Amino acid sequence: GIQVEQSPPDLILQEGANSTLRCNFSDSVNNLQWFHQNPWGQLINLFYIPSGTKQNGRLSATTVATERYSLLYISSSQTTDSGVYFCAASPGSFQKLVFGTGTRLLVSP
Amino acid sequence: NAGVTQTPKFQVLKTGQSMTLQCAQDMNHNSMYWYRQDPGMGLRLIYYSASEGTTDKGEVPNGYNVSRLNKREFSLRLESAAPSQTSVYFCASSANPGARTDTQYFGPGTRLTVL
Numbered sequence: 001g002i003q004v005e006q007s008p009p010d011l012i013l014q015e016g017a018n019s020t021l022r023c024n025f026s027d028s029v030n031n032l033q034w035f036h037q038n039p040w041g042q043l044i045n046l047f048y049i050p051s052g053t054k055q056n057g058r059l060s061a062t063t064v065a066t067e068r069y070s071l072l073y074i075s076s077s078q079t080t081d082s083g084v085y086f087c088a089a090s091p092g093s094f095q096k097l098v099f100g101t102g103t104r105l106l107v108s109p
Numbered sequence: 110n111a112g113v114t115q116t117p118k119f120q121v122l123k124t125g126q127s128m129t130l131q132c133a134q135d136m137n138h139n140s141m142y143w144y145r146q147d148p149g150m151g152l153r154l155i156y157y158s159a160s161e162g163t164t165d166k167g168e169v170p171n172g173y174n175v176s177r178l179n180k181r182e183f184s185l186r187l188e189s190a191a192p193s194q195t196s197v198y199f200c201a202s203s204a205n206p207g208a209r210t211d212t213q214y215f216g217p218g219t220r221l222t223v224l
Binding site for chain 2: 001004033035041042043044045048086088094095096097098099100101102
């Protein structure tokens with residue numbers, strides 16, 4: 001099955017810094033999503049982005065499907081950005097997602 | 110709208126006991142999912158239901174059963190709990206799987222410990 005790898009595993013930032021999180025996947029995908037899990041465990045969908053670029057406020061994501069990777073950009077980070085960021089992908093049209101192991105982000109004031 | 114709700118929030122079982130985790134969504138979504146999250150391993154799909162009346166195995170279905178009771182509710186049953194099933198369980202739903210703009214919405218999770 002498809003393999004999803006994320007890097008870096010851990011990231012510590014000062015408030016206001018920018019960061020880039022990477023997701024590599026081993027097969028062509030029809031479905032790729034980024035999620036944020038906050039320190040209380042709640043999972044929130046950030047982007048549905050099997051290809052192209054999307055932006056939502058300080059967050060943006062780019063997926064280069066032909067090269068099998070996706071990037072999540074966080075600009076001007078805030079302490080509320082802390083948590084774990086997951087990339088999840090599926091080669092099929094249905095949302096049978098395979099999750100990566102996540103990037104744990106800590107933003108300090 | 111409450112979104113996706115799960116009960117209970119916490120549960121402790123002894124090995125061999127059975128229990129059912131409940132999930133309900135009020136967004137009129139077609140598809141529902143059960144995941145487990147173990148430390149350092151991300152989320153893994155246990156079972157999913159593409160639509161009311163259908164269920165299918167995910168990545169790690171052994172030791173579990175599911176029921177799609179109606180469009181709103183999707184339950185996960187552990188018939189004989191084992192310590193390896195200690196995990197956090199998440200339920201999720203999505204409106205139109207396969208649609209270009211579909212996303213999954215998650216419940217708050219159930220933290221299960223099997224002694």
